[in-house]
Amino acid sequence: MSTTRSLRPPGPMTGDILVCSAGGSPEPVANAVRVGRPEFVFFLCSKTTSGTEGTDRVVAEKIAPDLECGHEIVALVHPDELEEVYKACRKIERAISRRHKGARVVANYTGGTKTMSLGLGVFALRSGWDLECNVGKRQDIIKITEGDTPMIQGAAAIRADDAWQLASKLVGRHDYEGAVAVADHCLRGLQTRDRQGAGRDLAEGRARWAVLAAWERLDYEEAAKLASLAGMSDETKRLKALLRARKLALGQEAWSMKDRVDGLDLVRDALENARHCAERSRYDDAFARLYRATELLAQVRLRRCHAAGTGDVKPDELPLADGDRQWLEGLRNPRSRRVEIGLWAAFMLLEKLGDPVGDYFMANEEALHGFVSVRNSSLLAHGLTPVSGKHWKDQGQAWDAWLTRALALAE
Numbered sequence: 001m002s003t004t005r006s007l008r009p010p011g012p013m014t015g016d017i018l019v020c021s022a023g024g025s026p027e028p029v030a031n032a033v034r035v036g037r038p039e040f041v042f043f044l045c046s047k048t049t050s051g052t053e054g055t056d057r058v059v060a061e062k063i064a065p066d067l068e069c070g071h072e073i074v075a076l077v078h079p080d081e082l083e084e085v086y087k088a089c090r091k092i093e094r095a096i097s098r099r100h101k102g103a104r105v106v107a108n109y110t111g112g113t114k115t116m117s118l119g120l121g122v123f124a125l126r127s128g129w130d131l132e133c134n135v136g137k138r139q140d141i142i143k144i145t146e147g148d149t150p151m152i153q154g155a156a157a158i159r160a161d162d163a164w165q166l167a168s169k170l171v172g173r174h175d176y177e178g179a180v181a182v183a184d185h186c187l188r189g190l191q192t193r194d195r196q197g198a199g200r201d202l203a204e205g206r207a208r209w210a211v212l213a214a215w216e217r218l219d220y221e222e223a224a225k226l227a228s229l230a231g232m233s234d235e236t237k238r239l240k241a242l243l244r245a246r247k248l249a250l251g252q253e254a255w256s257m258k259d260r261v262d263g264l265d266l267v268r269d270a271l272e273n274a275r276h277c278a279e280r281s282r283y284d285d286a287f288a289r290l291y292r293a294t295e296l297l298a299q300v301r302l303r304r305c306h307a308a309g310t311g312d313v314k315p316d317e318l319p320l321a322d323g324d325r326q327w328l329e330g331l332r333n334p335r336s337r338r339v340e341i342g343l344w345a346a347f348m349l350l351e352k353l354g355d356p357v358g359d360y361f362m363a364n365e366e367a368l369h370g371f372v373s374v375r376n377s378s379l380l381a382h383g384l385t386p387v388s389g390k391h392w393k394d395q396g397q398a399w400d401a402w403l404t405r406a407l408a409l410a411e
Contacts, residue, residue, distance in 0.1 A: 013069060015039045017096055017348055019089075019119045019129070021040070022055045023111030026062040028134045032108045033067065034131075040070045040100060042092045044085070044116060046065050047075035055112065079112065085119030086208050093127055105129040125158055128189055141242060160202045167205065174276040176213035180197045180206055204230075211235060216276065218269075220246065242266060246257045248303065249296075255304050263300035267293050271403055283387035287375040290399050294368070297403070298346035301410055310346050313339040324352045345371075364402060371399040 020029050020036035022045045024329060043063075048054035054076040064071060078084050107124035110133050114149035124131050165188035167179035183206035190199045207230040214223035215235075224239035224265060245263045248255040255263075271293040274289035302308040308318060315328040328349070332339045341349065350358025351395060361368070374395050387396075 013037050013039045016106055017042070017100050018106050019092055019111035019120065019124075020044065020108045021110070021116040022059050022063075023113075024055060024058060025111065025221075026058055028110045029059070029063055029108075030066075031134060032110070032132065033063075033069075036108075038069055038106070039103070040072075041067070042095070043073045044073060044088060044092070044112060044120060045073055045075045046079035046113065046116075047077050049077065063247075074115070080115045081291070082115050082119050085116050086123055089120055089123035089127075093123075106132050108132040108134070110134040125162070144189045156199065159186055159189065159379060160199045162186075163173060164202055167202075167209065171209060171212075173280055174212075174216065175280065176209045177214055179209040182215055183209065208232065213217065215239065216273065218273070218386065242269060245300075247301050251303065251309050255307075257305065259304070259322060262411075263304055264297075264407060266300060267297045267403075267407060268322075270296060271400065271407075274396075275400070278392050281389065283392045283396065284380045285391060286392060286396060287371075287378055287387050287399075288380045290403065291372065291375045291381075294403055294406075295343040296348070296359065297406060297410065298343060298350060298361075301350055301355060302346060305355060306350075306353055308349070310341050311338065313341060313349070318349075318353065320352060326354075357406055360406050360409050367398070367402060371395050371402070 013036050016038045017038060017040050018032060018036050020032055022029050022043050026078060029043070042054075043059045044058055045056040046052075046054040048057045054075060056073050059073055064073075072095070074088050076084055096103065103125070104329070105124075106118050107129045108349050109124070109131065112120075113116075115234050121131060123129075124384045148302045148350060155180045163182050170176070170178040171180065183202050187199055187206065207226070211223050211226045211230060211232060214220075214226060220239050220242050224236055224243060227235040227239055241261055242265055244253070245266050247253045248259070248261060258310055268294035270289050274286045274293060277286035277289060299310050302310060306318065308314070313328060313331075316323045318325075318328075320328070328339055328341075330375070331341055331345060347358055347361035352358070352364045374382050374387060374391050377385040378387050
C-alpha cells in the first residue's frame, strides 16, 4: 500500500511533461506531481541491483500506484556517473519528441544523487526545459521529507550567457547569420521581463549581428536600415557611402574626380568579404569574390576617372589612338550593338588611356592569369573543380596581395 497522499490532481492535467530525479524520499516527487498536474512523468532513478536498493523501487512501490497520469521509470546502474545520467536524459528527450511533441517540459531536480541533479539540470538548460526545485522548511540538510513546494527556477541569465558565448564564437568566424539564429532561439524562450534583464545584452548583440549579416551578403540597403535602428552611427555612415558609390559606379549619378566618394570602398568591401569566406573554408566563394573585386576595380576606375561604363563603352568619346578605337569597335556585341567589355578588356582599356592601374595590370598580367584560371575551374564559374585550402594559400593570398597593391595605385 502507498504511504503517500493521493496524487490525484486538484484540476485538469496541464499537458506538461515532468521529468523528476528521484531520491530515497518519495514526498518531494509526489508533491511535484501533485502541484504540477502533468500529463506524463519520467522518473530518473537509481537501479535496484543485487546488494543495492535503488530509488526505482521507491517510485514503483510508493509513488506509481497513486498516479493518475502516465509514467515511465528510467533507471541508472551508475547514478554517480555524469555521462550515464546525461545519456539517460537524452533518451527521455527522444521519447518526448516522439510521443509528446510540442509539450512543455519541466525538469524537477530535487531528488536523487548530486550527480543525477547536476546532469538533469545541465541537460534541461541546454534543451530549453523549465527548471524546477522543491523549496520549503527543512528539518535538516540531509533530505526533504515534508512541507516542500516545487517552484520554477529562474535560468534566463544562464541561458542568455550560453547563447552569448556560442554566438560570439560564430561572430569570430564571421558567421553572423548563425549568431542571429542562436540569439533568436534563446530570446524566443525568454519571458518579457527577462528580455529587459538577462536578455538585454543578447538582444543588443543580435541587433548588431543582424547588421553584419546583411552587410556580409552585400545587402547594403538592409544593413544601413538596421544599423540606423540600432544606433550604429559609424556603420551607418560607411554603408551610406557604399550605397552612393554603387549608384555612381552604375552611372545613376554623375561622378567627377572632385567627388569625395572614390568608389574604392566597394572594392575593399568585396575583398574583405572574400577573406571572410576563406576563414570559413568557403574557398570557391572567396575566389568568386576576388574575381569580382578585381573586375570592380577596373569598372570603378573607368567610370570615375574616364567616364566610361564597361556595359556600354563609347569609343568615339574616349581619347584613344585610331588603332585602339578600332580594337574597341571589334568588341561590339552584334546583338545589343553596344561595346561590352569584361575584366581583361577593361584593364587593357585603362592601360591604353594611360591609367596607372592599367599599367600595373599589364606589368603583372601573367600572375593574374594564374589566379583567374583557378577561379574559372571552380563550380561557381565554368568548371567542376572545387577550390581547396591549398589553392587559397598558394594563389588566393597572392591574388589578395595583387589586388591590394592595385588599390594602392588607385588611391
